Amino acid sequence: MLAGYIIPWMLVLFWVFSGVALGAEVFMTSIEVITSKEKVRNVVIDGKAKKFHTRVWNPTVANLTLMALGSSAPEILLSIVEILKENFHAGELGPSTIVGSAAFNLMVITAVCLICLPEGEVRRIEQLSVFLTTSFYSVMAYVWVLIIVVVWTPEVITVTEGVLTIVFLVLLIIQAYMTDRYFTKSKLAQEYVTVVTDAGEVVDPEFAAKTLDDARTSGIVEPGTDTGRLASFLKPQSRAHYRRNVIKSMKSPRAPSTSVTSEADHAQAMADISKATAESMKATFSFRDPKADPEPDPEAAAAAPSPKATSTRFSRRSSSKSSPGLGEKSVTRVRPDAASVNGVICFKDEVVSVLESVGSVTLHVERRGGSEGEVQVAYTTKEQTATADADYVSQSGTLTFAPGEVEKQITIEIIDDDMYEKDEEFTVVLTEPTGGAVFDHKTDGESNAAICTVIIVNDDEATGKLGEVLAYVNMLNLDNLRLARANWGTQLREAVDIGEGASLFECILFVLMVPWRLLFALVPPPALWGGWPCFAASLMGIGFQVVLINDFASQMGCQMYIKKPVTAITFVALGTSLPDTFASMQAAREDKSADNSIGNVTGSNSVNVFFGLGLPWAMAAIYWKLVGADDEWKARYPTFVDEYPNGAFVVYSADLGFSVVVFTCCAITTLSVILVRRYWGDPPGELGGNRRHAFMHAGFLVSLWLLYITLSVLSTEKMITTF
Structure with a gap:
């Protein structure tokens, strides 16, 4: 009872x-x-x-x-x-x-x-x-x-x-x-990581870190090797991200799996790759005084001629040195010898202004200072004062630079709503470079990203004084309100x-x-x-x-x-x-x-x-x-x-x-x-x-x-x- x-x-x-x-x-x-x-x-x-x-x-x-x-x-x-x-x-x-x-x-x-x-x-x-x-x-x-x-x-x-x-x-x-x-x-504050194969071939540090981590997990290399945590430590997710993902998985028990092989097959494949790569790869850690080894000038590095790959080494570190004029702690720095071969990824123009009626804007992404090997970089749009899918069409993807290729383009559609608004802006952010490419720490985003600000200049006429006043009130973003109503x-x-x-x-x-x-x-x-x-x-x-x-x-x-x-x-x-x-x-x-x-x-x-x-x-x-x-x-x-x-x-x-x-x-x-x-x-x-x-x-x-x-x-x- x-x-x-x-x-x-x-x-x-x-x-x-x-x-x-x-x-x-x-x-x-x-x-x-x-x-x-x-x-x-x-x-x-x-x-x-x-x-x-x-x-x-x-x-x-x-x-x-x-x-x-x-x-x-x-x-x-x-x-x-x-x-x-x-x-x-x-x-x-x-x-x-x-x-x-x-x-x-x-x-x-x-x-x-x-x-x-x-x-x-x-x-x-x-x-x-x-x-x-x-x-x-x-x-x-x-x-x-x-x-x-x-x-x-x-x-x-x-x-x-x-x-x-x-x-x-x-x-x-x-x-x-x-x-x-x-x-x-x-421990990463003054730590340099150099990764180079015995044959003198340069290896992408993030790939090397992951490979050595897999090799360490499989028992191929010493358990004390700490390189596996370098890449993801630079851009950790928030706790809110994991809490939200857990609830989403609880709501969607039928979410399809993207895996096409069993976990055992995947583990065996990774072990084979790790063993083959780790045997030909060595990672060295050295601690140096930042004052004795000052930060390079990215512009000078970009203008420098590309040395041969056999003399190139990748180095990555996290430095407490501040960027000029910011007073902010930079998360990562990359030494010039890496950038000189594989390139510095940046926008040709960091700020681009376009009329609202232009239809689309094309941004030029350049690879400076070196173009050896294939490199990739992810990009995504991000709201600032402009509203995604109301002022512009949100977009994300990956740019792939082939060996010798030095420029790519990103085209983003601009939406003309025929309503009087103040000028608005959004950003396009480049992240996650691979293949040894790096970002210029003297540009927006510092060494972690490359950011281009797109300003949408209003070219509509106000229909009256009330419309003009409302357009200049920050809290009344009309595009934001319309999109919110649709999302609701x-x-x-x-x-x-x-x-x-x-x-x-x-x-x-x-x-x-x-x-x-x-x-x-x-x-x-x-x-x-x-x-x-x-x-x-x-x-x-x-x-x-x-x-x-x-x-x-x-x-x-x-x-x-x-x-x-x-x-x-x-x-x-x-x-x-x-x-x-x-x-x-x-x-x-x-x-x-x-x-x-x-x-x-x-x-x-x-x-x-x-x-x-x-x-x-x-x-x-x-x-x-x-x-x-x-x-x-x-x-x-x-x-x-x-x-x-x-x-x-x-x-x-x-x-x-x-x-x-x-x-x-x-x-x-x-x-x-x-x-x-x-x-x-x-x-x-x-x-x-x-x-x-x-x-x-x-x-x-x-x-x-x-x-x-x-x-x-x-x-x-x-x-x-x-x-």
Whole structure:
């Protein structure tokens, strides 16, 4: 009879968690749009005025603010919603869910990432200084909770304590930014990689890195060879990218596979290629003083004659030297001996202006300083103030330069809408050069890309003063509004369209998810106004779902005769953390570093406390400070009336305090295991390596999580004595 009540509630709760995962996809998409926003800097290089596009958001700041909010939105909103529903009295679900989710994230997700890599593959945290900073704050955050709940003003949160909790988040963001900006010194910071075959043949560094990585994985070369992580380290994906991909794969179980061979056949083929290539290839690492080996002048390199291939070596490094006039840290530099043979890829003109009625614009891409061998470069258009598919036709592809070929063209269609607008612009970005080609660090994009800005000059006449005024209001981009309306309609149609070939089971799942699909189809498209309307609307949608989680979890706990804190640290914490688990697994497999998979967990856990507890607790403390104690408050907290006659925000410490103590001990142990693996692993690295050791460490971390759950449950059920 009991199961007849419990199972339906569990299914309903699972249904809501599935909806939260769907909302998280929309939310993460808006965050990616927001954090990809660029700003333009006008600089003078060699007497010429140039435009440089740089990201507005620092990656570390984005991870600790919007990204952390995106991955932890259910837990944070649950804490806030519970305070509001309880009329500014402390609840039990919110704080316990935050602590329980932190335990699952740190211990279980790390354990899963340890064992998800193939035999021999290793992932290391590249931004170690940032990781250590967030790790310190993640432990300190829970120690701080213990101080304000148990020690400072026992079982009462004052306004000062609530505000200080939020201030710690600001300090964390500032310190992490300063660490990332000025003190991060990756192993790649002054590392040159030269790749040349025994016969003197030059090999593309990215191809060599991948080949040597495959060879290392197959046991052909020494496991300590670290070249495999060079290429992908230069342009890592964001955590939002992996979270969104996981939800997409959950929504599309029938996605076709592009593989035409079995995994075993592919692995064997790669092993054969790696063995053949690695035997004729050698990679040397040397550390040099950048002052003694200054950066080359790309223009001089371009004008220099091409030497013979037998004397050529590829070298790649990451330098902290700033580009002229920018003050920005450049990610990669390439020495001139590589560029002189295979060429510097750049646009003939970095800024091109065309009339809106021109029909199309042709951009010229040049290969300067050398033309030996075949090289390729990817290109794509990117919105700035112009709107894709409303002002111009978006386009992407690959340019292939044959040996001796020095110029390619990209033609982009310009759309004439016959409406008066201000001048708008978009960019065309070249990335991912192969075959040894490089970019000019004195052009827009520096050494990471080549960027051309296309300005669409309006040649329509205003139909009236009102149209002219509206055209010059930045927020009223008429093309953006028209495209958003079209995308909105597409979202609604796709929300109720299951497509063809769906099985009966898939049809049932689709019907169950239709309410959530419709809810988030009503959210404004991410492209509208920089993603902020989508951000706010999807956050409200998740907030509505959190209200349901609060009610359903409480009802399920009642049916199972378990208390709210136990429900929070088990079912609720597990449900809110599962999407992050799969996202971290994907990041561990696809990235060549561990930053996105486990490096961001500590930052997210810190934000959960400083914002997820700090904000609602500060709100409640301020409320009771202003309102004062009423009869209901005095009846609810009779033991606090004498000490706090004017009222206060009360948070009982028994279960929460003990849970925090246990978590803190387990967290310190988990972080110690991670660091031990980094320096004394087999081979050294936080993730992967020796499978036997990885499974042993993963099992130990999972046992820590089970220990935390067990002790917390025993404390809540009064089976053990706590403070």
